[in-house]
Amino acid sequence: GAVVSQHPSWVICKSGTSVKIECRSLDFQATTMFWYRQFPKQSLMLMATSNEGSKATYEQGVEKDKFLINHASLTLSTLTVTSAHPEDSSFYICSAYPTSTDTQYFGPGTRLTVL
Amino acid sequence: SQQGEEDPQALSIQEGENATMNCSYKTSINNLQWYRQNSGRGLVHLILIRSNEREKHSGRLRVTLDTSKKSSSLLITASRAADTASYFCAPKAGNTPLVFGKGTRLSVIA
Numbered sequence: 680g681a682v683v684s685q686h687p688s689w690v691i692c693k694s695g696t697s698v699k700i701e702c703r704s705l706d707f708q709a710t711t712m713f714w715y716r717q718f719p720k721q722s723l724m725l726m727a728t729s730n731e732g733s734k735a736t737y738e739q740g741v742e743k744d745k746f747l748i749n750h751a752s753l754t755l756s757t758l759t760v761t762s763a764h765p766e767d768s769s770f771y772i773c774s775a776y777p778t779s780t781d782t783q784y785f786g787p788g789t790r791l792t793v794l
Numbered sequence: 795s796q797q798g799e800e801d802p803q804a805l806s807i808q809e810g811e812n813a814t815m816n817c818s819y820k821t822s823i824n825n826l827q828w829y830r831q832n833s834g835r836g837l838v839h840l841i842l843i844r845s846n847e848r849e850k851h852s853g854r855l856r857v858t859l860d861t862s863k864k865s866s867s868l869l870i871t872a873s874r875a876a877d878t879a880s881y882f883c884a885p886k887a888g889n890t891p892l893v894f895g896k897g898t899r900l901s902v903i904a
Contacts, residue, residue, distance in 0.1 A: 680839060713891045722882070723837070723894045772836050774892070781825050783884075783892050785837040 681707050681777045685786035692763055693794055700758045700789045702773030708753035709775035713783070714746075717770040729756040763793040796821055797893040798866075798883035806901040813873050815898040817866040817883030826859055826866050827884045827892065837882065840868075875904045 682705040692698050702712055710731045715723040727748055728736040735748035745767075747759040756775075760767055772788040798817040807813050817826070825844045829837040843850045843859045843866065850857045856869040866885075870877055880899050884892040 683836075685836075722896050725891055725893050728891055770834070774837075781886065782827065782839055782842055784839060785829070787836040788834075790834070 680782070681705075681775075681780075681784045683773060683775055683784045683786040685771075685773055685789050687789060688787060689790040689792075691792045691794065694764055695762055697759055697761045698763055698791060700760075700771055700773075700791075702756045702758070702775070702786055704754045704775045704777075704784075707775075707777035709756075709777070710753060711776065712750060712756040713774040714748065714756075714758050715772045715774065717772060717788075723772060726758075760791065763791070765793045767791065768793045796823075796885055796887065797895045798826070798885050799895045800881065800883055800898045802898060803896060804899045804901070806903065807873055809873060809875055809902055809904050811873055813870040813877070813900055813902070815868045815881050815883075815900070817868070817885075817895075819864050819866075819883075819885040821864075821887065823861070823885040823887050825886050826857075827886065828855075828857060828866075828868050829882045829884065829894075831880045831882065831897070833879075840881075870900075873900075873902045875902050878902045 684703045686701045712729040714726045717723045729748045729750040731750045737743045750756040774785045798819045801816045827842045828840040854871045859866045880897040882897040
């Protein structure tokens with residue numbers, strides 16, 4: 680299957696700082712990528728749809744100014760958590776479709792801990 | 795987007811037994827995908843079944859789809875301790891992103 684990578688796999692930061700998470704499709708191009716968040720013992724919640732060359736589409740309740748998404752190329756989307764607070768601590772997972780397939784592949788996730 | 799609802803929420807079996815998980819959804823779909831998530835990891839794609847398919851196999855996995863009942867099942871045969879994970883179904887219609895329910899937490903006891 681197709682491979683999606685994320686970097687970093689985990690990050691610890693101080694409250695008030697910003698953190699950038701990268702999502703890459705390693706062996707395919709993706710015009711659309713997705714960002715999810717998962718709190719402990721809960722399911723994945725879709726945060727936003729990242730579109731190459733255009734603005735991201737955010738789900739209801741997700742602050743676009745806090746979670747900045749940039750999809751500058753067909754293989755890279757970034758999620759920046761700005762002015763992070765402890766409540767932003769979570770597991771962030773990205774996902775993408777190879778063109779002309781229906782299978783959505785997921786990255787390994789990034790564990791964010793905000794102190 | 796629509797999410798599937800998995801049942802049961804938790805399942806505990808002995809190694810070697812079969813595990814069956816069910817999924818229900820509400821509206822028409824193009825396909826339905828099953829995923830596995832080990833604790834603290836990303837989702838691993840297991841199998842995709844299209845709306846015109848009724849059954850699909852992949853190794854020890856068997857998936858069924860009944861579009862008239864809007865339900866799917868995932869059967870894992872001869873389970874192993876390594877199958878311990880959470881399992882999610884994801885019904886898909888059109889180009890909408892996948893959304894997920896609470897999943898089924900499977901524990902396989904050696």
